[in-house]
Amino acid sequence: DTAVSQTPKYLVxxxxxxxxxxxxxxxxxxxxxxxxxxxxxxxxxMFSYNNKxxxxxxxxxxxxxxxxxxxxxxxxHINSLELGDSAVYFCASSLDHNYxxxxxxxxxxxxx
Amino acid sequence: xxxVEQSPQxxxxxxxxxxxxxxxxxVGISALHWLQQHPGGGIVSLFMLSSGKKxxxxxxxxxxxxxxxxxxxxxxxxxxxxxxxxCAVWGNQFYFGTGTSLTVIP
Numbered sequence: 001d002t003a004v005s006q007t008p009k010y011l012v013x014x015x016x017x018x019x020x021x022x023x024x025x026x027x028x029x030x031x032x033x034x035x036x037x038x039x040x041x042x043x044x045x046m047f048s049y050n051n052k053x054x055x056x057x058x059x060x061x062x063x064x065x066x067x068x069x070x071x072x073x074x075x076x077h078i079n080s081l082e083l084g085d086s087a088v089y090f091c092a093s094s095l096d097h098n099y100x101x102x103x104x105x106x107x108x109x110x111x112x
Numbered sequence: 113x114x115x116v117e118q119s120p121q122x123x124x125x126x127x128x129x130x131x132x133x134x135x136x137x138x139v140g141i142s143a144l145h146w147l148q149q150h151p152g153g154g155i156v157s158l159f160m161l162s163s164g165k166k167x168x169x170x171x172x173x174x175x176x177x178x179x180x181x182x183x184x185x186x187x188x189x190x191x192x193x194x195x196x197x198x199c200a201v202w203g204n205q206f207y208f209g210t211g212t213s214l215t216v217i218p
Contacts (some may be wrong), residue, residue: 014212033206040210041149041196041211042208042210042211043198043200043208043211044208045145045205045206046210048205048206055205057205058208088153090155093154100145100157100159100160101145101157101160102157103147103154103156103157104157105153105155106154106155108153
């Protein structure tokens with residue numbers, strides 16, 4: 001069983017559309033994360049979330065919003081997609097920030 | 113200036129060589145992570161450190177909290193170690209280094 005699974009693996013969409021990327025973990029972890037990796041391969045955290053708090057990187061546009069229906073899921077919704085949103089998005093989970101974390105395989109988003 | 117600096121940015125080694133990748137950070141942290149990203153894009157968490165040293169197979173990670181510095185060592189390097197190695201720290205948020213691209217030549 002995949003520990004952290006993301007869907008879809010690839011997503012091509014037009015500017016202005018709204019899209020979602022799903023993430024599920026079966027590790028029983030309390031904290032989940034979304035990261036963006038840009039074309040220069042630089043990783044940046046977007047959100048970390050557990051059932052107590054949502055920590056948002058202040059540089060993330062409010063077009064991006066995390067939605068957590070339960071502890072095992074953290075979906076990423078993106079409104080009004082822009083060309084600059086093209087990147088690989090990684091989901092991850094951990095027991096909390098001070099423990100090692102497990103990554104999903106990534107979602108390559110291309111906005112055209 | 114990044115809160116997390118890694119060196120070198122690029123590294124090419126012959127198979128069997130001992131490799132060291134360095135990470136320095138400027139913020140107070142509670143944990144430091146070493147990540148490995150393979151050419152296919154997948155990311156694997158190698159170590160999480162808050163003090164001292166950890167070893168897993170041919171990989172060794174050390175951290176000096178006072179000096180705000182960590183090193184990742186690879187002994188008897190192998191071509192399958194070729195990847196990007198990323199240092200990340202957790203203070204009040206996550207900060208990432210820009211990665212060290214390692215190529216091990218047979």
